Amino acid sequence: MKPKFLFVTLLLCLLGGCSGYPAEKGLTKARLEHKQGRALYNINGKLFVPILYSPPFSISRSPYGEDGRINYSNFRDAGIDLVEMHMELRNAWNRDGTLNIPMVRHELISVLEGILEINPDAYFQVRVDFHAPRWWLDRYPAEMVHYARGPIDFGTTNDIGRAPNASLASERWQQEADVIVKQFLDYLQTTRVGKRVFSFLIGGACGSEWTYFGYKQEPDTGDAMTRRFRQWLADKYVTDVALQQAWNDPRVTIATAVVPDMEERRYNLGVFRDPQKERRILDYYHCHQETIESVIDHFTQFFKENWPSDVLVGLFNGYLFSDNDFNSTGYLYFGRLLDSPYIDFFAGPYNYNYDARDAGGTSQPRSLVGSVNLHGKLFMTEQDRITHLIAQSRNNETTFTTDEQSVAMLRTNFAQLVSLASGYWFEEFSGFPGYAPYVAHEPLQEYAGNFNSPALMSEIGRQKRYYDQAVHHDYEREADxxxxxxxxxxxxxxxxxxxxxxxxxxxxxxxxxxxxxxxxxxxxxxxxxxxxxxxxxxxxxxxxxxxxxxxxxxxxxxxxxxxxxxxxxxxxxxxxxxxxxxxxxxxxxxxxxxxxxxxxxxxxxxxxxxxxxxxxxxxxxxxxxxxxxxxxxxxxxxxxxxxxxxxxxxxxxxxxxxxxxxxxxxxxxxxxxxxxxxxxxAGAHIYNDADDVVIAGGGIVCVATREDAGGPRTIHLRNGKQVELDMKPGTTVILDEHTGEILFD
Incomplete structure (x- = not known):
C-alpha cells in the first residue's frame, strides 16, 4: 500500500470508524419504491410522494425566528413533512483534519431540532457540500484549480469567477474530504435528528451543482488537472507515437502534454470543431468531463457505504435546457451516471429561458426526464420560480404581482410534476442574498416567505392532497x-x-x-x-x-x-x-x-x-x-x-x-x-389548437395562457370529449384527463 493511502486509511479509522461516535440505533430506512409507474419514497415502510420544503440558504431557515416558525408550520399544515437543510462542511473542517462539532450543531443539528419541535413527523434531506476551506487551499496551492482566462482571483468567493478552489482532479482533496465527510456522517448518526435523515443531496463544485468551478473562465489548467490529463492520455494512447499521430504533433509526449490554453480553445472555423485538427482539445474536454464523473461516482458510493442504513442519495445533474458552455461546465457524462447503483435521484431547477418562467410559461425541467425515468431513477425539480411575495426577479424572469399570477405558476409547476411522475421541493427565497427582504428584514408574516400567503399555501395543500391520492392509480404518460x-x-x-x-x-x-x-x-x-x-x-x-x-x-x-x-x-x-x-x-x-x-x-x-x-x-x-x-x-x-x-x-x-x-x-x-x-x-393527438402551453399525462391535462392571450378554448381529450373553456390571460387550468373536470378551481 502506498504511504499516502496508508495515511488516509489510518486517519479514516482514527477520525471516522473509530471516532468514538457509535451509531445510534433506530436510523431511518429509505429507498425508492416504484408503484404503478411512479417513483415514491419508502420511508420506514410508509410511502411518501416526493414533495419537500427547502429553505437551506434563506434567513427563514431558522425555526427559532418568527419567519421560520411560520413557514415550517405552513408546510406542516399543508401535509408536507419532508424538509431539506444544508450543511457546508468547509465551515466545520478544522486545520488538523477533525470535524468541528459545535459548528455542525450550530449550522445543522440545532436547526433540525427546531424544525422537529414544530413538526414531530418531519424527515430530513441533508444537502451536503464539501468545498475545501481557504486554509486548506493556502496549505496546498498545487491542488488548486487554475483558469485559462487568467490567474486565480483571491479577492472573490464567486465560484463562477476565478475564485480559489480545490481542483476536482486533486487526489489529495478527495482523500481528505473523505475523512471529514466520514466524521460528519458518524457524528450525525448519534443525534436525535440524524435518526430522521432519509436522503442526502450531495453538492459539489460551482453552486453545488457539479458544474466545474469557474466554468466561464475555462478551467482547469492547474497542476492537479495536468497530472490527471497525462494519466488520461496514457490510458487512452499508451505510447507517445500513438499520441503524436492522433494530435498530428511529432514533438508531444505523454509526460509533457499540457492542458490547452485560451488560444487553442478559441480556435475554430465556425460552429464545429474539426476532429482531425483539434483532437488535443477534444481529448482534454473528455478528460475534464470524466474527472467530474469520477468524483461524483466516488462520493455517491462513499455516502451510500458509510451511512449504516438504507438512505437515498442524489445530486444536481444532467442539465440541458437553458445551459451553455457544455464542455467546461459538466454533465456530458450524464448517460453513465444514469446507470449508477449509488444514485437514486437527479435534481435541477426549471429552464431559465423566459418562455419557461414568464407568466404562462412552460415550467420546463432542465434535464431529460424521460431518460431519468427510463433508468429507474427519480427526477426532482428545485421549484425556484419566484412568487409575487419576493419583490425582485432573478435571471430575468417575470416579477409576479398578485396571488392569482403566482397560483397559476404553481399549477403549471405541479402539472409538470404529475405528468412526468417526478417530484420537487419548494425552494425558499425569503432573505436569500439579493432578494427582498434580505437587507431590511422584518419578522412580519407578510414577509415570511416565498409561499406565505393563504392563497398559495391553500393551493399547495390541495396539490399535495391530490397527488397523495393520484399515486394509487396507474401512471400513464400520454406522449405521442x-x-x-x-x-x-x-x-x-x-x-x-x-x-x-x-x-x-x-x-x-x-x-x-x-x-x-x-x-x-x-x-x-x-x-x-x-x-x-x-x-x-x-x-x-x-x-x-x-x-x-x-x-x-x-x-x-x-x-x-x-x-x-x-x-x-x-x-x-x-x-x-x-x-x-x-x-x-x-x-x-x-x-x-x-x-x-x-x-x-x-x-x-x-x-x-x-x-x-x-x-x-x-x-x-x-x-x-x-x-x-x-x-x-x-x-x-x-x-x-x-x-x-x-x-x-x-x-x-x-x-x-x-x-x-x-x-x-x-x-x-x-x-x-x-x-x-x-x-x-403524423397522427399525434392535439389537445389545443391555440398557441398555449399544454402539459398532459399522469391523469391531467394542463393549459396555460400567456399574459397577452386568452379567450375561448376547446380542449380535445383523448377519449373524444371536448371541454369548452373561457380562459383569462396569464392563467393555468388543470383538467382531469378522463372526465374533463376542472381541478383546483
Missing part, C-alpha cells in the same frame, strides 16, 4: 412525440467565445422544445444514447434535437428502426455531420434522404415558416451573427416548408416515403403552428 438530445455532440461544438455556436445551441435546446409545448402535443425528452432502449412504438413522431454526432452504426439503426411504422422523423441543423472522426456534409444527406449542400449567408440567418420569421434568438432577440456552416436543401423531390428569408434557398422540407416521413430543418425547427401541422398529420 419523443425528443432526443445527444450530450456527446457538444464535444464537437466550438463553444469558447463563439457567438454562432451559442445561437445554434440555444435554438436547438430551448426554442425547439418551447414551441413544441405550444403546439398542442404531449412529448417526452430523452438522452440520445437511450435511443435503443426506448419503446419507439409509442411515438407517432421522433425529433432529433442536438444530435450532430451520429456513428455509422447508429445511422443504420435510425434508417432501419426509427424510420418505419408511418412515423414522422424530424432532424435539425446538422444531423450526423460528424461521426467523431471527421466533418462530412454528405452524412447529412444520408440521414435526411435529401440533397443537402452548404450555403453561405453573410447575415444572421432567418427562416420563414407559414409566414412567420424565425431567427436563432439566443437571448430573446433575432439571430445576430452569421453562422457557418449553414446548409440548404437542393432537391426537386421534396415538399418545401420554409425558406431562408430574403432568398429562394430551402431551409425546411419534407419528404414522404411509403412507411415514414422525414422533415429536415436546416436551422432548428421553429413555430408552434408548423409543429402542430406536422404532428397532427
Amino acid at each position: 412525440v419523443a425528443f432526443f438530445y445527444d450530450f456527446d455532440t457538444f464535444y464537437y461544438l466550438a463553444e469558447v467565445d463563439n457567438r454562432q455556436t451559442r445561437e445554434i445551441e440555444y435554438a436547438s435546446n430551448n426554442w425547439l422544445t418551447a414551441d413544441a409545448y405550444r403546439s398542442g402535443v404531449s412529448f417526452d425528452t430523452y438522452l440520445y444514447s437511450d435511443l435503443r432502449n426506448v419503446d419507439l412504438s409509442r411515438y407517432k413522431a421522433v425529433v432529433f434535437g442536438t444530435t450532430y454526432c451520429i456513428s455509422d452504426e447508429d445511422m443504420v439503426f435510425i434508417n432501419d428502426q426509427v424510420k418505419k411504422d408511418g412515423r414522422l422523423v424530424i432532424v435539425n441543423y446538422a444531423p450526423a455531420y460528424t461521426d467523431g472522426t471527421k466533418l462530412d456534409v454528405r452524412r447529412i444527406g444520408k440521414i435526411t434522404e435529401m440533397e443537402v449542400r452548404p450555403i453561405k449567408i453573410t447575415t444572421p440567418p432567418v427562416m420563414t415558416i407559414l409566414g412567420n420569421h424565425y431567427g436563432l434568438e439566443a437571448d430573446g432577440s433575432p439571430g445576430r451573427v452569421p453562422v457557418s456552416p449553414l446548409f440548404e436543401i437542393d432537391d426537386a423531390g421534396v415538399e418545401v416548408l420554409g425558406r431562408y428569408q430574403g432568398s429562394d434557398a430551402v431551409a425546411v422540407a419534407r419528404k414522404k416515403q411509403p412507411d415514414y416521413t422525414v422533415v429536415y430543418a436546416a436551422l432548428p425547427l421553429r413555430g408552434p403552428g408548423m409543429m402542430r401541422k406536422l404532428f397532427r398529420e
Whole structure:
C-alpha cells in the first residue's frame, strides 16, 4: 500500500470508524419504491410522494425566528413533512483534519431540532457540500484549480469567477474530504435528528451543482488537472507515437502534454470543431468531463457505504435546457451516471429561458426526464420560480404581482410534476442574498416567505392532497412525440467565445422544445444514447434535437428502426455531420434522404415558416451573427416548408416515403403552428389548437395562457370529449384527463 493511502486509511479509522461516535440505533430506512409507474419514497415502510420544503440558504431557515416558525408550520399544515437543510462542511473542517462539532450543531443539528419541535413527523434531506476551506487551499496551492482566462482571483468567493478552489482532479482533496465527510456522517448518526435523515443531496463544485468551478473562465489548467490529463492520455494512447499521430504533433509526449490554453480553445472555423485538427482539445474536454464523473461516482458510493442504513442519495445533474458552455461546465457524462447503483435521484431547477418562467410559461425541467425515468431513477425539480411575495426577479424572469399570477405558476409547476411522475421541493427565497427582504428584514408574516400567503399555501395543500391520492392509480404518460438530445455532440461544438455556436445551441435546446409545448402535443425528452432502449412504438413522431454526432452504426439503426411504422422523423441543423472522426456534409444527406449542400449567408440567418420569421434568438432577440456552416436543401423531390428569408434557398422540407416521413430543418425547427401541422398529420393527438402551453399525462391535462392571450378554448381529450373553456390571460387550468373536470378551481 502506498504511504499516502496508508495515511488516509489510518486517519479514516482514527477520525471516522473509530471516532468514538457509535451509531445510534433506530436510523431511518429509505429507498425508492416504484408503484404503478411512479417513483415514491419508502420511508420506514410508509410511502411518501416526493414533495419537500427547502429553505437551506434563506434567513427563514431558522425555526427559532418568527419567519421560520411560520413557514415550517405552513408546510406542516399543508401535509408536507419532508424538509431539506444544508450543511457546508468547509465551515466545520478544522486545520488538523477533525470535524468541528459545535459548528455542525450550530449550522445543522440545532436547526433540525427546531424544525422537529414544530413538526414531530418531519424527515430530513441533508444537502451536503464539501468545498475545501481557504486554509486548506493556502496549505496546498498545487491542488488548486487554475483558469485559462487568467490567474486565480483571491479577492472573490464567486465560484463562477476565478475564485480559489480545490481542483476536482486533486487526489489529495478527495482523500481528505473523505475523512471529514466520514466524521460528519458518524457524528450525525448519534443525534436525535440524524435518526430522521432519509436522503442526502450531495453538492459539489460551482453552486453545488457539479458544474466545474469557474466554468466561464475555462478551467482547469492547474497542476492537479495536468497530472490527471497525462494519466488520461496514457490510458487512452499508451505510447507517445500513438499520441503524436492522433494530435498530428511529432514533438508531444505523454509526460509533457499540457492542458490547452485560451488560444487553442478559441480556435475554430465556425460552429464545429474539426476532429482531425483539434483532437488535443477534444481529448482534454473528455478528460475534464470524466474527472467530474469520477468524483461524483466516488462520493455517491462513499455516502451510500458509510451511512449504516438504507438512505437515498442524489445530486444536481444532467442539465440541458437553458445551459451553455457544455464542455467546461459538466454533465456530458450524464448517460453513465444514469446507470449508477449509488444514485437514486437527479435534481435541477426549471429552464431559465423566459418562455419557461414568464407568466404562462412552460415550467420546463432542465434535464431529460424521460431518460431519468427510463433508468429507474427519480427526477426532482428545485421549484425556484419566484412568487409575487419576493419583490425582485432573478435571471430575468417575470416579477409576479398578485396571488392569482403566482397560483397559476404553481399549477403549471405541479402539472409538470404529475405528468412526468417526478417530484420537487419548494425552494425558499425569503432573505436569500439579493432578494427582498434580505437587507431590511422584518419578522412580519407578510414577509415570511416565498409561499406565505393563504392563497398559495391553500393551493399547495390541495396539490399535495391530490397527488397523495393520484399515486394509487396507474401512471400513464400520454406522449405521442419523443425528443432526443445527444450530450456527446457538444464535444464537437466550438463553444469558447463563439457567438454562432451559442445561437445554434440555444435554438436547438430551448426554442425547439418551447414551441413544441405550444403546439398542442404531449412529448417526452430523452438522452440520445437511450435511443435503443426506448419503446419507439409509442411515438407517432421522433425529433432529433442536438444530435450532430451520429456513428455509422447508429445511422443504420435510425434508417432501419426509427424510420418505419408511418412515423414522422424530424432532424435539425446538422444531423450526423460528424461521426467523431471527421466533418462530412454528405452524412447529412444520408440521414435526411435529401440533397443537402452548404450555403453561405453573410447575415444572421432567418427562416420563414407559414409566414412567420424565425431567427436563432439566443437571448430573446433575432439571430445576430452569421453562422457557418449553414446548409440548404437542393432537391426537386421534396415538399418545401420554409425558406431562408430574403432568398429562394430551402431551409425546411419534407419528404414522404411509403412507411415514414422525414422533415429536415436546416436551422432548428421553429413555430408552434408548423409543429402542430406536422404532428397532427403524423397522427399525434392535439389537445389545443391555440398557441398555449399544454402539459398532459399522469391523469391531467394542463393549459396555460400567456399574459397577452386568452379567450375561448376547446380542449380535445383523448377519449373524444371536448371541454369548452373561457380562459383569462396569464392563467393555468388543470383538467382531469378522463372526465374533463376542472381541478383546483
